[in-house]
Amino acid sequence: MSYEELQSRFKRIGDLNHALAMLSWDEAAMMPTGGGAIRAESMATLSGLVHDLVGADETGELAEAALAEDLDDWQTANVELIQRDWQKARALPRDLVVALSTAATSCQQVWRPARPENDWAAVSNPLETVLALTRDKAQALADALGCDPYDALLDGYQPGLTKAQVDPLFAQLRDVLPALIDKALDQQDEPLPITDSFGVQRQEALGKTLMAKVGFDFERGLLGVSHHPFCGGEPDDTRITTRYNEADFLESLFAVLHETGHALYQQGLPKAWRGQPVGDANGMALHESQSLLMEMQVCRGAGFLDFAAPVVQQSLLGAPTDAPEWQPDNLLKLAKRVRRGYIRVDSDELTYPLHVILRYELETALLDGSLTIADIPDAWHDKMSRYLGLSTAGNFRDGCMQDTHWFMGLIGYFPCYTLGAVIAAQLFATIRERVVGIDEAIRHGEFDVLVDWLRANIHGRGRLMPAMDLIAEVTGEPLGSDAFLDHLKARYLDAA
């Protein structure tokens, strides 16, 4: 049967993707610098093999033939996803793929030292090249898929997502958040600072304890260290990383819990569909929703911190303490502190969406040509001033040069972060409605019910249907920003 043949072809592709996932984790977490050149070459060769296998004539022929066979829902979805991948692989001329990858690598290499030097002039030409090639890519994909070029890029990170879905959500957030931030800052109680510093070993032990508690399976994964925390690997070998700041254990701890949310998703993907597209994670926005559901909805909440405070005391101090800065109410204040800042990755739940919306507005304009590379610094400064009241005039380092994304050709990725937050809120509101006693369970350190619900409704369903359809089905309504705004108001205004 064609279906079986197609599936075994994708099993082989899955084997190559496994190698790529592991090499990529290792590159960030283990590799000595000298290994960089051969690693890049090896990964390019593997990616090329994957691209060739996915885009081969045979793949398209087998997929077409398979659809005429007697398939169940999962098999049908699998073939349709394969057809889509095949279409996209063929839409991109190999020369363009190579040119973009080369330009992105060299632009990255310019950007890395230029950022600390605040040297915008150095990056603007390489960025121009990357942008031009990214536009070519978007156009080629748009022609093949019959859609708008920006949508074609979005589709690469969150399949099926469109600008038409993002616009109204982001418009509402952009309208409401600035005033909400003002109010929250007015009402905010300053936490007592924790000034102790803690070594890596203690922090790591605490992280692992809480990871295991919330459901991370250490038989199928591990915790490592890298410059930026991330979740990599694959379902049966899920590898997360964090970095340790001895002066601020909460930074590393919440990073671990965030990545654990990603990891639970990955470890919960449907066992029967390993290596097949239908068994993969269902897009970056949904992936981010799982990390933010864990970090923001659960772990930065009062209930979780009631449970976690004694565990934290025991792990870091060696014994319980009555000191007020270590009590749940103060940990909560530390966990939900709002501050206007320049840097997206350091920002809190409340200001984060404005960082993303700024980037979304600029990158859509860059793609349709209404904004040029030369316009970026002023446009950035203008939006930062309006959304967060901060000037980035002349400060490229903490402004338009802070993120690596555009410099490596990632346009269409940023919206996923905030969509993830929005999805997380809508999902968690549904869980609290439907799962009786969920708040109490979390307060007692019991996470099975939560994780089981996520497995049944999200994780275990892989890519059986587009993420937006899945969310609508699971929560009973299309994705909207109401639940997210309700959550923000409840957490940042009512508590004051």
Add this chain to the structure above:
Amino acid sequence: MSYEELQSRFKRIGDLNHALAMLSWDEAAMMPTGGGAIRAESMATLSGLVHDLVGADETGELAEAALAEDLDDWQTANVELIQRDWQKARALPRDLVVALSTAATSCQQVWRPARPENDWAAVSNPLETVLALTRDKAQALADALGCDPYDALLDGYQPGLTKAQVDPLFAQLRDVLPALIDKALDQQDEPLPITDSFGVQRQEALGKTLMAKVGFDFERGLLGVSHHPFCGGEPDDTRITTRYNEADFLESLFAVLHETGHALYQQGLPKAWRGQPVGDANGMALHESQSLLMEMQVCRGAGFLDFAAPVVQQSLLGAPTDAPEWQPDNLLKLAKRVRRGYIRVDSDELTYPLHVILRYELETALLDGSLTIADIPDAWHDKMSRYLGLSTAGNFRDGCMQDTHWFMGLIGYFPCYTLGAVIAAQLFATIRERVVGIDEAIRHGEFDVLVDWLRANIHGRGRLMPAMDLIAEVTGEPLGSDAFLDHLKARYLDAA
């Protein structure tokens, strides 16, 4: 030009081999158990791709055409090595490769729990299957290469090596060593025991200090942990591992120094030939000679321990000490202690060759059919009694079931260990003859001269010529066991 095309084909093969090397290191040093199944599948898919690319018609055609082109010595050697690999890849039917790999994996899985249970009955049938398929493999290779079947297997580990070269070397050792061991044990001074125990962090720091001192390049490699110490990775990303025994720091330290010898070889391979067969390490015996030259010839010697004793004291105790057990003369006694034992991997320099010779005699007989699987336990007991005066009657666990090699189809590998020791001695004798002041340099912790010599004469020459020719050229005479026996007599008899 055909040569260029062939070289770029092998660059791609090198990229896949890079992935395999890294996945294999990760499997031993990092991977959680749950990742085992997909890892095995991924590595099998990659190995299959390598096998197909090496053995393709095009490879043979390009190689033949390339030899008619104007090539330098390195290019010619590269093409000849490629031709040989091509010949061997085509000699083995794909069915046989898969059958052997499957049988070896399942035999391994039976062996692992059966060994602690002393359950020879459980492994004898699976081993029968592995042996039968290994004999088929040897015969297929022998037919293609026009050689003896055992030589065809040897060639897989040390290209070009033959039983005719091994036999006289081993015969001499087998004749001389038993009496030499008796004498050494008679004369041996008991060392003072070191009873302190040291945590992993201290031991690791000490290991890294001495690695860096003898020349390991940490820009292009790292030290990890695994159940059995090994050296993996590739020249620009060389990864060694050790295991830590808190009660015996010397065990881990000498393991680190042994693997560092392997690593120096790997890091010193010719930069211009990365990924090409001619740029690879020149066989397992030569590889082992580099680890044993470092561990046995250098680091277990009096000069090195004079230099290392204060470093060890400082790293482990935090300060110098006058305690007699920590002085160089006592560390030397600990480093060269001889004991007759059952277990090859735990045995010392003097008894080790007899463990290898026993295996060599049995495996050659297994391959030519003069010994059956059922005969192994008695034959093992018989030889252990004769060579080392130890009975293994009924003790399979510490006898014929102790090593993993045969159970995974590795026949022809064992001789490399002792050939490595023999080569190391002959090379080091040459170095001491030619490099003025080498003993003093080592005693002062200066290793540049040693490493430079090895780079120029061995490491940097890759596979430009067969290892046995290289040794003869470098040392001025064909490989013999005289230098090794002289070294043993000097270290274990004269000192008494």
